[in-house]
Amino acid sequence: MELFIEARGDVGAVRKVNEDSLLAAPPVFLVADGMGGHAKGDAASQAVTQVFAEHIAPGVLSTPEQVLDAIHSANDAVRDLSTVGDSGTAVAGTTLTGVALVDGGEESPYSWMVFNVGDSRVYGWDGRVLRQQSVDHSAVQEMVDAGLISAEDAEQHPERNVITRALGAEDSVDVDVWLNQPTDYSTYLVCSDGLTKELERSEISAIFARHEASGDFTGITDELVQAALEAGGRDNVSVVVVRATTP
Template sequence: MSVPGGSVRFRSSARSDIGLKRAVNEDSLSADAPVFLVADGMGGHARGDIASRTTVDVFREHIADDAPSTPERVLDAVHSSNDAVRDLSDEGDVGEMIAGTTLAGVAFVDAGAGEGCRWMVFNVGDSRVYSWQDGVLAQVSIDHSAVQELVNAGLIDAERAETHPDRNVITRAIGTDEYVDTDVWLLPADGVRSFLICSDGLTKELDDRAISEILAGCDAARDESGTLDSDSPADLLVAAALDRGGRDNISVVVVESLFTPDGTSAGQSPLA
């Protein structure tokens, strides 16, 4: 893809699995440059699977696939998704039927004002975005959940949060309120950048150490040729989560980018 100041190549792997305990897969994902995202329909609510799929469809309608997007266009897609999912809710004989979904993703954007290209991380709910840089896994997004608020207040630690009875209670979601409050981060897009986007079906089964070991193994497997002969990172992560119990739907997108400035030879690309 040609971008201001150079060109960028993308490589991604994606997989969504119903898991071993659920009757319906309420997750949806998209792995089409320049936007990569995961949406996790709210379990226990009406039409969670339709809500997540609707969100993905709205993004595909709003974001062109042949150029960097913009922060404004991504946020417009978030708000349009919120409106579309709210339209799925209705009043019935048993009260309001609510449709909702989490949303987490990364978008390759032109930040404007001479800032050049950036990776834009965004999230609503407890699906997550991690960076994977130089063998270090770091959570970028912050969960919008009841237990995260307890952690932030210093009332419980991260280890206790993993088993807290309110760990599945989220405090923000697409479709539940008239206005959706979205967290956003703008990160560098130079060189090689990698991100993991996932629903909580992955992080319920695998801790950061286990995820890092799988991603590091994938990196090592393609060090020599630049290609990965075995299963994709997304396949391996989902398979590991299933081996650990697969209690929820599991969705994973792993995306890597290589930015080459104008006048610079790409040489042997790690994204071959």
């Protein structure tokens, strides 16, 4: 297996502080988006990447248990950032989403472990179609699931920035996990909502399709971030693309 890895983060065209952090070091590829309006959003996202760097051995397959342990340890680290003042407790928080290369057991040499807390996203690209792998933990997603609004309406809803799960919000964290076989997707996109709130999935998919047609994914993260900036860049933008190929 050969890996193509690209990552880029940008503060965006409006924000003065970048509260996103990313990690793109095999076997883990993740994005953490510190919660705007909360205390120490940038420190919260940085705590996540630091914990993962300390818990996951570089350059070798991990295990699902090790990744989950890192997630729960990251939650503890973010909780430790919360402070108590005269006006109450200032809660630090961050989203976390990503993919990790884990031991596939007897059935496969490796598997892709997709994990998510919050509304940052993981997409899978199979060479033709871009599909969202993660499920947003957000107020509008709950409305969509209940049939109260459409997915299209959710993109413009006034509560679209309200998330229902985050690292640091509670003593324990509820994380969604999926295990994919190598044949499910060849390429993964991990991103903060600074990308997905500026670009439609069709626009992101078109960028992937152009690189697939050329056989060269070099520069794809620059192109994705630049497109988000040109569309408004109202939030921090973080993008990781990882692609596995067999020589």
